[in-house]
Amino acid sequence: MPDVAAAHAEVREVLRVPAHEAVFEPLPHNPWNGVTAGVWRVTGGDRSAVLKVLTRTKETSVSWAASNDPRHWNFWRREAYVYRSGLARVWQRHGIRAPRLLECAERPDGDVALWLEDVPGEPATTWTLTGHVDHAHRLGTAQGTVGAGEDAPWLSQGFLRDYTSDRTTGEALLDDDEAWQRPLIREHFPPGLREDMVRLRHDREWFLTVMESLPRALSHLDQWPANVRSGGAGTSVLLDWAFTGDGALGEDLGNYLPDAVFDLFVPAAELPGLAKAAYDAYVQGLRESGWRGDEQLVRLGVCASAVKYDWLTALMLARADEEQVAYGNEGTVPAGLRYRERGLALAFLAEWAAEARQLAPRLGFPEAPSGR
Known part of the structure; x- marks a missing residue:
């Protein structure tokens, strides 16, 4: 109390x-x-x-x-x-x-x-896919118009690098054969995920450097369905502005989409379709706002933002024998469901990471490391 x-x-x-x-x-x-x-x-x-x-x-x-x-x-x-x-x-x-x-x-x-x-609108945790896509369109319009915003001295800087740097729980388990053979992991993580996530961790500095070099936008930096509600016709209400600051254009969308699956608000099977529709709507919003930049840089920002979750696989390995607590300590969730859905979402992020590695050199960035 x-x-x-x-x-x-x-x-x-x-x-x-x-x-x-x-x-x-x-x-x-x-x-x-x-x-x-x-x-x-x-x-x-x-x-x-x-x-x-x-x-x-x-x-x-x-x-x-x-x-x-x-x-x-x-x-x-x-x-x-x-x-x-x-x-x-x-x-x-x-x-x-x-x-x-x-x-x-x-x-x-x-x-x-x-x-x-006390906002009475419907939480985005219960929205249809159309609701998420509409929010992405509004976000594109807003970020295209406002741009990087006013640089107030209390806005966050270097969020992505600093947020991920202290999240090292289970990092050594990425190379631990026994950890990958635990039943939850073996039964629910897709084939090839280990190699993909080890490489994402290995390439972390490259991804962060790319993200820090992209066009900037005033960013909320904690956009996910639990922080969004309906605000009436054509309006979203965005909660929890505690991380607000400098981010890459597309970074907020790159956070919102996988987070919708990680906490079981959207089925992982629907993530590819949602991600495509939401990205298209976001770019449409940017264009409608008058933004005239290179759309491939936005795509790179969304795909390279996969690095925000390079630590999540290690955490899942470390907690494979624990009770699976729901967000906010609101009860528990079935372990198999959580590991299956997160495993599929991580595999989707591996596809984003692969696309970023291909796209970046075409836009003038150095090539990613060649792997381990």
Whole structure:
């Protein structure tokens, strides 16, 4: 439960009811992220709001630790700055908006309380494929119009490199024959995945250098169905702007598509068709916005973004004997289902990586390493 005493004045200000009349309902979120003290839906009378408390004092793993560096991907105050500056509204006229900021409270203990609109729309976790494609079109229009955006001093830089650098769990298992013979792995990972994922890890620096050299865009950097809701006709509401900053054009889309499968919101069998339709819609949105760049650079940005998940295979190897916990610690998921779907999605990312290796030299980039 949140510190109700700290929230007393905030509840009265936002919901117009005494704190003791408010009901706090915990909402799913990443419990390991060191910048998030908690997220709740708070209801009082006929009003409701979402309370998200930002902190820098939460104990967690190194890979999710809060940072005081304004450019670090996990800078603990960034989301407050995004909302208070109005940056969260920058894509609104293109059909992607953020929840309205109702109150931003600096607490005596140093935490920051964000009180946000409780968006009633349908979560993208339950959308049809058409809904995801429509969101991709809006994203293309928004990023083509806004471009790299204003370089505020608290926007993240080097997200992809820094985010992946600390995710080393199970890395040694990529070359461990026994790990690849565990039943979950042997039965559910496609043939050839080991070779593909070992090579992706081996080529990591090349992929990161390519991504850092592509056209830039103001990027959300955590786009996936759990962070998107319907906002009315032709509108998406995008949640959780904590990582916002500099990214490659196409990087947000390259994150959204595989993540939809990794957390079982879209069946892996539908990923190839979804990815093609969403990419075409994204490029169409870019063109409609007036963007006149080389579309092959966008394609390279989407395909090379596969490097964001080069650590996931190793993590799956390391956790093959563990209970499979659902996102936000909301129960469990069948281990076989998770490993089958993620294995197929990783194989799809291997195809993206292969396409990136072929495309990059034609666009003037050095060739990828020749493998191991």
